[in-house]
Amino acid sequence: MIEFDHVGKRFGNVQALDHLNLQFSPGKIIGLFGPNGAGKSTAMKMIAGLNQPDSGHVLVDGQKPRQSRDKIAFLPEIDYLYGWWTLKQAADFMRSFYADWDDNKYTELLGFLNLREDMKIGKISKGQRAKCKLLLTVSRRAPYLLLDEPLSGIDILTREEIINTLIRDFREGEQTIIISTHEINDVESLVDEVFFIDQGRIVVSGSAEELRMTKGLSLVEIMKEAFRNVQQ
């Protein structure tokens, strides 16, 4: 389980996370939604051990995130792979570091995503790079999969491929997937639980299905309503 206990984080004058308390239930697909600058990426990087709280603490299965890096597969929003790598070289590199790397899954997904191993990361389109990043992340059998804005700047067809890959591959109860995005439409059907975050605080949270039922609104409409209330 991933827990945030009164986590605060400030960058200069900006309060990125403001005494954030939350728990991500294991074995589910969780949406971390909010507008740009809400604190989603800061929270994701904190789980991945790339950021540290100024106050409070984050625990991954009771351990500090930096001690749990082998349990977490993190897909950041930015391009983080070496441009001179081919996809094969990138996969070889990842295979050497993660005992949970699954070659069968990698080969299967390679075909499913229409990628080739000889593709050079620095020479392919943004959509193909996004698919390469996804392939390298989900080819691990990591207990926690963190996807930070996985659909940002990606065309509609590639978005569908990415979402289909996640649906196809998700093992309910075994893996926790946390998707941070402000493009809720695309992942609305995917998530079990949602956390709407703004200015570093949770404004609405709960089961996606229950929220839709009780409010009679889609998740996009719930977010709009929640943030309208916050701004007032």
Add this chain to the structure above:
Amino acid sequence: MSNSKLKMFTKLYLKDLHEVTAEIMIVVIGVALVTAGFLLSSDQKAPLLIFPLILLLGLAGLLPLISSFKLLSREWSQNTVYLVMSLPVSGAMILGAKMAVLLTQYIGGTLLIALSSYLLYVTKLSQYLTTQQQSLMMLYNNPQLFQSLLAFYVSGLVFLTFLCCTSFFSQIAGKLSAKFSGLVTAVTFIITLILSGKILDALGTGSDELYHMMIQISGDAANYISNMNMSSLSYLVLAIILFILAAVIYDRKLEL
């Protein structure tokens, strides 16, 4: 099944080695051109090519220090630091792989130049340098002179290690500052060098090294080697301290 640390280190090493290909190729091409130059030139002109070889030797010594800045700063400028910092390995392994690449670059470059110099000597210079040849033969006859040269080479290697560790330490310290990273790096680098010099002076093993070398290279070689080794040892200890500090900051304080 967990993956072996050696395999992880090798992957990091090969990745970083690729990043300094350009610097390695500068020395390799330079040495190839000079070697081809003296093999193809007339016997009278060939000795002049010893000067470019000396310049190349300086370059082979300097380039690893430049690479030390490039290796680390590129991780940030190309965002690959997100990948590197997510890996389940310690900062010591990340920085250790980079250090191994820099030492490979230095040793490979200087040995290549030594080989080229030997070729120049054997093919073109030996006929001119009858007396010098005799003194050079002392290398084989006088083990202490050979040891002196070896101590000189090792001390160069240790000094480079110290400079690269200072570079790593100052860059990592610089990354703790979000706005003035470059300035903090430069100031930390200079202050660390000054402080290290003062520490070594206080220990009596620092800045007099060159003076001792000039006095003693022609005299008591055993004393010279002893001084050189003491000096190298002091630099090595400082390098290890700076490396550990850089690795600890990397592991505990560095954020993206």
